[in-house]
Structures are given as structure tokens and as C-alpha cells.
Amino acid sequence: xxxxxxxxxxxxxxxxxxxxxxxxxxxxxxxxxxxxxxxxxxxxxxxxxxxxxxxxxxxxxxxxxxxxxxxxxxxxxxxxxxxxxxxxxxxxxxxxxxxxxxxxxxxxxxxxxxxxxxxxxxxxxxxxxxxxxxxxxxxxxxxxxxxxxxxxxxxxxxxxxxxxxxxxxxxxxxxxxxxxxxxxxxxxxxxxxxxxxxxxxxxxxxxxxxxxxxxxxxxxxxxxxxxxxxxxxxxxxxxxxxxxxxxxxxxxxxxxxxxxxxxxxxxxxxxxxxxxxxxxxxxxxxxxxxxxxxxxx
Numbered sequence: 001x002x003x004x005x006x007x008x009x010x011x012x013x014x015x016x017x018x019x020x021x022x023x024x025x026x027x028x029x030x031x032x033x034x035x036x037x038x039x040x041x042x043x044x045x046x047x048x049x050x051x052x053x054x055x056x057x058x059x060x061x062x063x064x065x066x067x068x069x070x071x072x073x074x075x076x077x078x079x080x081x082x083x084x085x086x087x088x089x090x091x092x093x094x095x096x097x098x099x100x101x102x103x104x105x106x107x108x109x110x111x112x113x114x115x116x117x118x119x120x121x122x123x124x125x126x127x128x129x130x131x132x133x134x135x136x137x138x139x140x141x142x143x144x145x146x147x148x149x150x151x152x153x154x155x156x157x158x159x160x161x162x163x164x165x166x167x168x169x170x171x172x173x174x175x176x177x178x179x180x181x182x183x184x185x186x187x188x189x190x191x192x193x194x195x196x197x198x199x200x201x202x203x204x205x206x207x208x209x210x211x212x213x214x215x216x217x218x219x220x221x222x223x224x225x226x227x228x229x230x231x232x233x234x235x236x237x238x239x240x241x242x243x244x245x246x247x248x249x250x251x252x253x254x255x256x257x258x259x260x261x262x263x264x265x266x267x268x269x270x271x272x273x274x275x276x277x278x279x280x281x282x283x284x285x286x287x288x289x290x291x292x293x294x295x296x297x
Contacts, residue, residue, distance in 0.1 A: 007037065008127040045133035047157030048114045051176070054159045055109050059176035063186045064108045067179050070193055071105050071172070071201045078205055102218035103208060104171040108179060109158040114140050163200055165207035167216035172204045211238075 002009075006017035022028040031037070043050055119136045121129050154173045156162060161177040174197070181188075184197035207213050211234060217223040224231070 005127065005130075007041070008130050041130065043157050043159060045130060045137075046116065046119075047159075048110070049116055051109055051158030052113060055176050058180060059108050059158075061186055063176075063179065066186045066193075067107045067174065067184060067197070068105060070184075070190075070198060071107070071174070071205075074194075074198060074201050075103065075205060078202070102170050103205075104169065106154050106171055106173045108174070108176040110154065163204055165204045165213070167208065167213055168220045170208065170216065170218055170220050172201070172208075174201065174204075 002013070003017060003021070006013045018028075018031050022031065032040075116136060119133055121132075154175070155164070155166070156173060156175045157177075158175050159177040160175045161180075163172070163174045163178050165172050178184075178200065179197060182196055183200065184193050188196075214226040214231070215222060215224050217225050226234075
């Protein structure tokens, strides 16, 4: 409990928490800047309130419409690949087409914003505000699930700079945070958007059809839709690839060792030529002090 609450407690708790979990366990030199931590906490507690202000300034106008058209054209091009360009060939075209047609694209921000009306924020009570925000978020998620509003929900807040494919809902999510320059802008030429966020969209799309996406059908059920012959072909290719990578890494390691040995030998020769060989350690013998001859008489 103290660990979770440390960032919202007095400075001594926060610093001690970071010294152990940040410095000792993770090797961090210093904490993030205070303003970054404040933004992250606000985004976590009030993500969709913050998101509404974010999209007014950073994702306004036709941004959502243009981004949606972009991903839809990429999906169309993906569906029109010739059979010889696919691992699966023509083996399971019907299942593949169902998968392609069922993907839900969630762009920018939810169509219906989360209700925070029951959350009471008090000035000067940072810890209390964070504690109060948690049950509000939990209840909101439960209510959304019960009301079948889950199809409009996403796992990231609008300002988040990230994207993902979720096989359980067969959905792709692109928050407004990543739909920003240099990845995307409603004012960019289409070529720039395809070269920027288009690459990210294509990447997420392929997850629905890769070795993990094949395990979930169009409704998100754990049902493999690749034909057995295709799965066998893929697994065989993966074994070959794994062995090739292992062999490549082994040869690369041996080459690196040879190069390191050559560098050491080169340095040794340079020292020898410059007369800088390390001197042999010798034991110095102590010389007894001479006694003065006895004075006469």
C-alpha cells in the first residue's frame, strides 16, 4: 500500500520509494521531471477529461474522419493481396475474409465520454484525490461492460502515444496521442500520412493474422482459423528461421571475439615497438647502514 501511495505522500516517502525501486532495483539515476509525473498521474486518474481538452487542441476538425479513411484503405489493400504473397495462400480465404471484415477500428477518442460526475476533487488533498478516483474508474468500467458499452471502450486514454491490436475484441486502437506529427496530421498530404501512421496501422493490422492472431476468430473466441496444413508449414518455417538466427549469432560472437583478440594483439605490439613494455617487478634488497669507524683514542 505504501509503495503504491508513495508518489502522493510527503517527499520523504517518495524519495525513499524511488531510491529502492528506482535506483537500487532498476538502476535509474533520477526521477522523471515533476511535471511529467503530474501529467501521468492526471492522465491515469482523469484520462478522458484530460483527453477532451487534448483533442480540442490537437485532434480537431476532420482528423478522426481522415484517420479512419486511412486505415480502411490499408485494410482494403491488405485484403487484395495476391495468394502467392500470403503464407496461407488460398487455404482459408473464407475465414480470413470474415476476420478482415470484422475488425473494429477505434480512432482518436471514444464516441461517448466516461462520466466523472461523482468524483469530488478537493484542493490541497492530492493523496485523497487519487484514492477517490480509483473506485470511480472501477465502477465506470464495470458499468460499461454490463451495458454492452465495451465496444466503445479502449485500453488507453486519448493523449496516449501508442497503438495496439486486441484479439479478444478483434479491434485496432489508435489514440489521438499517436495521431500527431510527424506520424499524422489532417493537413499532411496523403503520402506523408501513409508513410507515417500508415506504417503503424499496417503493423497493427498484421497482428490479427500472425501466429498469435490465428488463434482467435472474428468474434474474439479462442478458435484457431488457420488450416492445419498452413499451421504445419508455418511451424516448420519458424524452426528453420530459429536455427538460422542461432547459427548467425554464434558466428557473430566468434567473429567479435576474433576482432577483440586482434585489437589486443595490436596494442601489445605498439607498446613493444614504443619501448613501453611493462617492467618486470623486482625485489629490492635493503643495504645495511654503514657504521662509522671508531674514533681514535
